[in-house]
Amino acid sequence: MLVASLRHTNPDFKGRVFVAEPQQNHRWDHDPRMGNHDVRASLETLGAEILPFENKVFGCGYPYGNKIEALQVLPEGEPFLFLDTDTLVVDDLSKVPFDFDRPTASMKRENTWPQQELYGPGYNQIWGSLYEKFGLDFESSLDTSYPDEYWRRYLYFNAGFFYFRCPKEFGERFLDYARLIRDEPPEELVCQEMKPWLDQVALPLVIHSFGGGRVPEVSDMLDHEVTCHYRVLPLLYARERDEVVRVLEEVLAPNKLKKVLKQYEPIRRMVYQKKGHKVREMFDRENLPRREQAMRNQIKRAKLWMR
Structure with missing residues (x-):
């Protein structure tokens, strides 16, 4: 549906469309590849290039990690836009003022993480501990138009779309941050559930580390006008x-x-x-x-x- 909607609404689109496909290995208890040959044939007819990739960190225990590990097989040094498969393209992508040196992601999100625990650390402590872990400046990530300890003050995205100038550069850091948060979380995260939120916890840190952040002129268009997640x-x-x-x-x-x-x-x-x-x-x-x-x-x- 995503690829078909792109071809329908952007008939002159000149970019390449990749569908990344995880391959069966020891990290899966089932075969994660597309089992429907008709779907595969339709994607190829629509001009999609199906790229196999191997899961090295995630797998059936955290399938959301596919979007992180899939970035490794995209063309290095080429600007990319990632879209979740449950997305429709409903208008002209050329309307979106992308700056691939200044990444952002979807702002179409709710207050899903972190969960506030009675007598536990607040937003400042939890998010601050993550920025400190990766040597990032926390204060510059805050939206100070919102009050202290209100969730919108803190950089938080839905991972339905994101983009950058190089998928390899972005993907390596995304994978590194996500793995370290999973395996060596700060003590402030001890009571926090990381599934299924791990990708959304790591994503704002990655984006901030590359000089990105909130870019409303892009997120408003992709969240509300040009695409629909x-x-x-x-x-x-x-x-x-x-x-x-x-x-x-x-x-x-x-x-x-x-x-x-x-x-x-x-x-x-x-x-x-x-x-x-x-x-x-x-x-x-x-x-x-x-x-x-x-x-x-x-x-x-x-x-x-x-x-």
């Missing part, structure tokens, strides 16, 4: 604007894609059987619940939740 289809139908739904259904309409994608139950039911519109009717896009979990619960009660 929907995560699961019921949430797309519940909360995204009409244009996103229109692009989704146009992209998936051709029979050659329909034959492949209808094998996947959430797409078959949400898109082709129109169950997504039942979800859409349940919510007012101008007055959505403040927490995503409330939307999830409402959809589940209606027996329309699937992923």
Whole structure:
């Protein structure tokens, strides 16, 4: 869906599209490669280059680590944009004012980490200990328009997109930071759960280390206008604007894609059987619940939740 939406909305796109595929090794208890040959063939027809990579640190114990280790196989020294596969491209990517020397990532996030423990360390202590661990300046990462100990004050991203001038340079540091946080965390993190948040804990440190940070002119466009990181289809139908739904259904309409994608139950039911519109009717896009979990619960009660 990601690659098909890119081709649909950016027909003149001149860049290369890579789909990184983890290979089976001792870090997996199953074969992580694409098992559906029709999907692989469709990706290749759409011009995607499928790149195999070996997991050296992560694997089935932390599959989110794929986005970190996959960077090793991208062309060194070439600017890159990483997008999660549960993303649609809905407008022209050339509108986005990328500065590949100043990285950033998605600001479409909630207050998911760290979890505040009674009598435990606060945001300043937890985040400060991480910046200190990697020799980074903590104070310059803060958004001082927010008060002390309020989560938005601290650099925190969703890892649905990020970019930089070189995937090898970024990936090596991302992997190093994530591994060290997992294996040798500061004592302030002793009560913190790192799954599934490890990538989002390491990412702001990596971005800050390369001179990046909050870049609203980029994140606003990628988070709200040019791409849509929907995560699961019921949430797309519940909360995204009409244009996103229109692009989704146009992209998936051709029979050659329909034959492949209808094998996947959430797409078959949400898109082709129109169950997504039942979800859409349940919510007012101008007055959505403040927490995503409330939307999830409402959809589940209606027996329309699937992923």
